[in-house]
Amino acid sequence: MGNDARMTDPEDPAGRTRRFRLPLLTVGAVLVGVFLVMQLVPYGWTHSNPPVTSAAPWPNAEAETIARQSCYACHSNETDWPAYSYVAPMSWLVRSDVDAGRAEMNFSEWDPQDNKAHDAIEEIDEGNMPLPKYTAIHRGAELTDEEQATLSAALDQMASNRSGKGGGGSDGDDDGGSGKGDGDGD
Ligand code: HEC
Numbered sequence: 001m002g003n004d005a006r007m008t009d010p011e012d013p014a015g016r017t018r019r020f021r022l023p024l025l026t027v028g029a030v031l032v033g034v035f036l037v038m039q040l041v042p043y044g045w046t047h048s049n050p051p052v053t054s055a056a057p058w059p060n061a062e063a064e065t066i067a068r069q070s071c072y073a074c075h076s077n078e079t080d081w082p083a084y085s086y087v088a089p090m091s092w093l094v095r096s097d098v099d100a101g102r103a104e105m106n107f108s109e110w111d112p113q114d115n116k117a118h119d120a121i122e123e124i125d126e127g128n129m130p131l132p133k134y135t136a137i138h139r140g141a142e143l144t145d146e147e148q149a150t151l152s153a154a155l156d157q158m159a160s161n162r163s164g165k166g167g168g169g170s171d172g173d174d175d176g177g178s179g180k181g182d183g184d185g186d
Contacts, residue, residue: 082094
């Protein structure tokens with residue numbers, strides 16, 4: 001600390017600059033090196049979109065559009081991988097969100113017997129989904145009240161239809177069948 005007086009000595013500003021230039025360059029070089037080494041980590045390299053085996057039966061195009069805009073990045077096999085998802089460390093975060101998201105619920109591998117539509121309504125209502133860190137970057141993914149209502153209504157209809165009848169869904173608000181939803185523990 002005794003050196004501080006010398007560093008701030010107005011009679012020797014050049015000397016002060018020299019004292020800091022080397023460490024700053026070193027720190028910069030180390031950071032660049034770390035950044036480059038991060039790119040070599042294979043995790044996050046793959047940007048796979050497996051085939052759509054069972055597309056979620058959206059009851060209307062409007063709801064599907066909202067879901068595609070706000071949920072499909074992480075909950076479908078139709079991920080629109082952004083440019084930053086190719087650069088570590090963002091690539092690691094994106095890869096991990098997509099893996100975890102697809103594992104929880106996948107609109108491209110939709111099983112009507114799972115009670116996922118019901119979970120989705122809950123997550124939306126609680127404001128957990130779409131993930132805030134995602135909407136912070138993708139402003140358009142944020143749900144307006146109206147979009148939230150449209151999406152929830154559609155999901156509600158899909159939840160009611162999950163008994164596998166595959167019918168027209170004429171009576172969308174039959175939500176009495178709660179007894180079937182026990183198998184979604186994973
Ligand atoms: C940026 C990626 C991302 C987006 C976008 C996103 N999710 Fe998720 N979602 C995740 C991740 C990761 C998990 C698992 C970890 C967690 O719960 O935070 C998850 C979990 C879930 C779950 C399971 C929660 C549970 O604990 O049972 C549901 C349901 C869900 N999301 C619905 C949605 C819906 C509906 C949307 C769109 C309105 C959406 N998500 C948008 C990443 C995302």
